Amino acid sequence: MTASQATEVDLAEESGIPLRLAYKFINKQAGGRESLGYFKQDQKNYLRTVRQKRMAYEEVGVLLQYFSKQILENPSFFYELHLDKEEQITNIFWADAKMIIDYSHFGDVVSFDTTYKVNELDRPFAVFVGFNHHKEIVVFGAALMYDETAASFSWLFKTFLKAMSSKAPRTIFTDQDPVMAKAILEVMPQTYHRLSLWHLMQNACKNLNTLFRGEEGVHNALTTKFDHIEEESEFAAAWYSMLDEYDAHENDWLATTFKIRKKWAYAYVRSAWSIGIRSAQISESFNARLKNYLKSDLNIVQFFTNFERVLTDTRYKEWEAEYDLQFRIAHVKFDIKMLKQAREVYTKAIFKLFQDQFEESIELSITKCVADGDDFVYTVKLDDKSKKHKVKKEGISTVSCNCRLFEMKGILCSHAIKVLREAILNNI
Incomplete structure (x- = not known):
C-alpha cells in the first residue's frame, strides 16, 4: 500500500x-481492483498493525496520550482520573471546551444516564446532556466508569462541578437508582432531583405486572398519576383510590415510589424549572445515537474516535x-403583532411552542375577573367541563398562572396570553 492509500484507509x-x-x-x-495494487486482506492487515501500535502502551498509556493531545490542541480541555487504593484507574471523566461553554449557557437542566454500556466488560458509559435554544441535544461531559458505587458517583459529580466552575444544575434527571440519588444529595444539595418517567414506567411494569394485570394495565393505572394531575391534594386522592381499587396498600414498590413522589409526580415537579422535560428523554435519544457508533468490540482508541464522531454529528x-x-423565516399563522414580535426574539423551535400556546388561547374564555388591590385575578377555561385556571395580572404587563x-x-401559557391580549384590547 502506498502512503496515500494508507491515508484513505485511515480516513475511512x-x-x-x-x-x-x-x-x-x-x-x-x-479504476478497478487490478489498478489498486493490494487486496482486501492487505487492508485488514494494515488496520490491525495500526491498532496494535496504538495500543503498545496498553489502555492507560493510550488514555494519557489521547488526553495530552487534546490539551495541546485546546488548553481548556478538562479531564480527571479516579484512582483506587492500589493506584488503579477506576473512573475517567472528560469535557472539551465546547461542552464547558455549552454548559455555561444551557446547563440549568441536565439529564444524567449510565444505561449505555461499552466494551466486552459492559463498562458503564455516563453522559451529561441537555437541550440548547434550538431544542437540540448538547453534551456537557462524559465518563467511563468501572463501577457504579456511591463513592464513584460522588467522585463523578464533584469532578463534573469542578470542570464547570462549581456551577450546579437547577434540575437533574436520572433513573431510579438509590445510590445515584444519595450522591446527588451529597454533592448537589440545592439541585432538584427528578426521576425519568420512562425508567419509572419500566420499573413499574417489572414490579406490578401481576397486580395490574399486564403492562397495559400498569400504563392505564399509573400514566395519569405520573404525568397529568396538577394539584397535590388531587394526586393524593387519586393515588389512595388506586390502592383501594387494586387492594395494593401493602405493595412495597408502590409504597417506596410514593415516598419519593416529589421527584416524579407532576403535581410536585411542576414547581421546578425543567425546560418542559418530563422524562430523561434527552438521554434516551442520545443513547439511540450512540448505538450507531459505539460497539462492544471497540478498543479504547476506537472508542474515542467514534465518540468524537458522535459529538461532531450532534x-x-x-x-x-x-x-x-x-435564512428561513418562521411561518406566522396569524397576522398578530404579538406573534411577529415573538418570532424576532425566539429560535424557531421555541417560537413554535409559543405559537401553539397562542393558538390554544383563541379558544379560551375569561369567565371571571376579581380585583385584588391594584391587581386582577382572572378565571380562564376552555369549556364547562375543562379545568379552570387562575391568572393573576400585576401592573401593566406582569402575569402569573397557576398552571x-x-x-x-x-413559555407563556395559553391562559396568560389570553389575559394579556384581553388587557391590551380593553386598555387595562
Missing part, C-alpha cells in the same frame, strides 16, 4: 465506514438549526 475507518465498503470505494476510485445539528434560523408552564418551561 475514522469516518466509521466498514472495511468491506471502504475497500469497494477505494478500488472503484482507483453539533452539526445545531449549525443546521442556526442556518435555518438565519406554572412559564416556571417550568419558560
Whole structure:
C-alpha cells in the first residue's frame, strides 16, 4: 500500500465506514481492483498493525496520550482520573471546551444516564446532556466508569462541578437508582432531583405486572398519576383510590415510589424549572445515537474516535438549526403583532411552542375577573367541563398562572396570553 492509500484507509475507518465498503470505494476510485495494487486482506492487515501500535502502551498509556493531545490542541480541555487504593484507574471523566461553554449557557437542566454500556466488560458509559435554544441535544461531559458505587458517583459529580466552575444544575434527571440519588444529595444539595418517567414506567411494569394485570394495565393505572394531575391534594386522592381499587396498600414498590413522589409526580415537579422535560428523554435519544457508533468490540482508541464522531454529528445539528434560523423565516399563522414580535426574539423551535400556546388561547374564555388591590385575578377555561385556571395580572404587563408552564418551561401559557391580549384590547 502506498502512503496515500494508507491515508484513505485511515480516513475511512475514522469516518466509521466498514472495511468491506471502504475497500469497494477505494478500488472503484482507483479504476478497478487490478489498478489498486493490494487486496482486501492487505487492508485488514494494515488496520490491525495500526491498532496494535496504538495500543503498545496498553489502555492507560493510550488514555494519557489521547488526553495530552487534546490539551495541546485546546488548553481548556478538562479531564480527571479516579484512582483506587492500589493506584488503579477506576473512573475517567472528560469535557472539551465546547461542552464547558455549552454548559455555561444551557446547563440549568441536565439529564444524567449510565444505561449505555461499552466494551466486552459492559463498562458503564455516563453522559451529561441537555437541550440548547434550538431544542437540540448538547453534551456537557462524559465518563467511563468501572463501577457504579456511591463513592464513584460522588467522585463523578464533584469532578463534573469542578470542570464547570462549581456551577450546579437547577434540575437533574436520572433513573431510579438509590445510590445515584444519595450522591446527588451529597454533592448537589440545592439541585432538584427528578426521576425519568420512562425508567419509572419500566420499573413499574417489572414490579406490578401481576397486580395490574399486564403492562397495559400498569400504563392505564399509573400514566395519569405520573404525568397529568396538577394539584397535590388531587394526586393524593387519586393515588389512595388506586390502592383501594387494586387492594395494593401493602405493595412495597408502590409504597417506596410514593415516598419519593416529589421527584416524579407532576403535581410536585411542576414547581421546578425543567425546560418542559418530563422524562430523561434527552438521554434516551442520545443513547439511540450512540448505538450507531459505539460497539462492544471497540478498543479504547476506537472508542474515542467514534465518540468524537458522535459529538461532531450532534453539533452539526445545531449549525443546521442556526442556518435555518438565519435564512428561513418562521411561518406566522396569524397576522398578530404579538406573534411577529415573538418570532424576532425566539429560535424557531421555541417560537413554535409559543405559537401553539397562542393558538390554544383563541379558544379560551375569561369567565371571571376579581380585583385584588391594584391587581386582577382572572378565571380562564376552555369549556364547562375543562379545568379552570387562575391568572393573576400585576401592573401593566406582569402575569402569573397557576398552571406554572412559564416556571417550568419558560413559555407563556395559553391562559396568560389570553389575559394579556384581553388587557391590551380593553386598555387595562
